[in-house]
Amino acid sequence: MEIGAKINRIKSCSSTNDIAKEMALSGEEEGTVVISDEQTKGRGMKGRKWYSARKKGIYLSVILRPPHFNISLLPLIAGLAVTDAVFDSIGLRIKLRWPNDLIWGKKKLGGILCEGGFLGDRINYAILGIGLNVNHGRGDFPEEIRHEATSLKLISKEDMDENIVLQNLWPALNHWYSRFLQDEKDKIACHFQENSILPLGKEITLVTESGEVSGIYRGIHSQGSLILESRGKRKSFFSAEIKTMKK
Numbered sequence: 001m002e003i004g005a006k007i008n009r010i011k012s013c014s015s016t017n018d019i020a021k022e023m024a025l026s027g028e029e030e031g032t033v034v035i036s037d038e039q040t041k042g043r044g045m046k047g048r049k050w051y052s053a054r055k056k057g058i059y060l061s062v063i064l065r066p067p068h069f070n071i072s073l074l075p076l077i078a079g080l081a082v083t084d085a086v087f088d089s090i091g092l093r094i095k096l097r098w099p100n101d102l103i104w105g106k107k108k109l110g111g112i113l114c115e116g117g118f119l120g121d122r123i124n125y126a127i128l129g130i131g132l133n134v135n136h137g138r139g140d141f142p143e144e145i146r147h148e149a150t151s152l153k154l155i156s157k158e159d160m161d162e163n164i165v166l167q168n169l170w171p172a173l174n175h176w177y178s179r180f181l182q183d184e185k186d187k188i189a190c191h192f193q194e195n196s197i198l199p200l201g202k203e204i205t206l207v208t209e210s211g212e213v214s215g216i217y218r219g220i221h222s223q224g225s226l227i228l229e230s231r232g233k234r235k236s237f238f239s240a241e242i243k244t245m246k247k
Helices: 016-025 071-090 152-156 162-181 185-194
Strands: 007-010 033-036 057-064 095-097 101-104 107-119 122-133 203-208 211-220 226-230 233-237 241-245
Touching (some): 007 016, 016 033, 016 057, 071 107, 071 122, 203 226
Antiparallel strands (some): 095 101, 107 122
């Protein structure tokens, strides 16, 4: 079933990823979408709180059942799909920050959260969560993130119809997921780099589970990891956060 062919819309939930996970475990088919007007316990990378103002943004999760283990590419294809959908909606091309941030200028417009479930030695499901700030005014953001967050309304300087964004998002998600299924991993990594806020050769610092590491950014691996050259050696990071970029 194509992504977006079946949509479960609810008024409020703790997290659309949690609802989608329950549905996936109950056998819900691939492509089913959960959308909520608000999330009371929305979360982002590493369990951080994701502020989900009621009827101000798009908060959704997609149930996927990918046939191979390369799910580290799923946040990348979701980011590419959102960039296409935003462009088709307002004519502006947003940027991506590995692994899961949607960026306009230096401000965060949204994020991706991918969570997987395994059954023995195979993937049972993957939940692809997307949060996009749509009609937030500056005062709709909590004060602590007001300086670093933005929305489509603030970017375009006009109220947005979220249904237009969603109508553009479904074909974009199906396009990029199809390329994922066709194992076009090199092309996906290349397209992600073309839309990345981070230029090749940039000196950056990553925050990893074992501490901070600095080096030269060498691109995105076809498996979805970030390649960093540090002390003459290249290393791949699947889970890290870009802390700083040297000017």
